[in-house]
Amino acid sequence: NACFVDIGSEKEAFLHYLDLGPQFNSLEKYIKQTLSDRKKLNPISKATLLPELEKSGNITDNLKVGQEIAVQVIKEPISTKGPRLSSELSFAGRYLVLMPFSDKVSVSQKIKSAEERIRLKQLLQSIKPKNFGVIVRTVAEGRRVAELDSELKVLLKQWDDSIVKIQKNIKYPSLIYEETSRAVSLLRDLFNPSFENIHVNDEAVYDEIRNYVTFIAPDRVKIVKHYKGQLPIYDYFGITKQIKSSFGKTISYKS
16 A cells, blocks of 8 residues: 655655555645645645545555655665655754644653643644644753744744745756754754763864754854864774774773
8 A cells, every 4th residue: 555756766765655644635735726826825824624534545546646746755765675755744843843734732752741741732832823733852841932932933934945945846856855964963853961062073064063053052052163183083082992892802991
């Protein structure tokens, strides 16, 4: 119950029926309306959502050969397998994940305080536009309204920019939206007050990480440092030695 999709990569991508997402029909209707009027950006907050897809449905009832659809890569290609796709689009930030064509607010189960979970849920329900769902991530615990509202606006702009790009594109397949680099994605998920220094040996990545830290923690931007030493960065910080010892039969430790 699946199909292969040409996304312009070397191998065709795989899309299972269940990965179409419950709001696939609403997404398809909206994309068609967007393409029929390329001069106007229709807010989905004013759209009427269609009934959700049935879990027991068949993909051939929803997709036809040659049909153009909006998809997101959820799993990179591995060995002989191509990328895995989903039509349940999402835009991830540090505190929030935006889900167009949903209206649900979910709070990370790792936030244990019932009072804080209620606060975050009520807060997001009050500031998010209609027909947008939000997942509240663990690091949002204790964050102020202004911080969450600021990130929500950034994610909403990413959605709007993607739709504008769809309107302007004539030929498909085409890349509509790309997440930040792997380095910034890792930092987004892992960055916390315990970080003392972030050393980067690539100038472009250094600039990218510095800009990101400036955005999320401007008072800590000085911990991002551009390594320009002669030795490879892994050798200089002793990481190469640690990697070798982890695969060896002996363990080195300080006496």
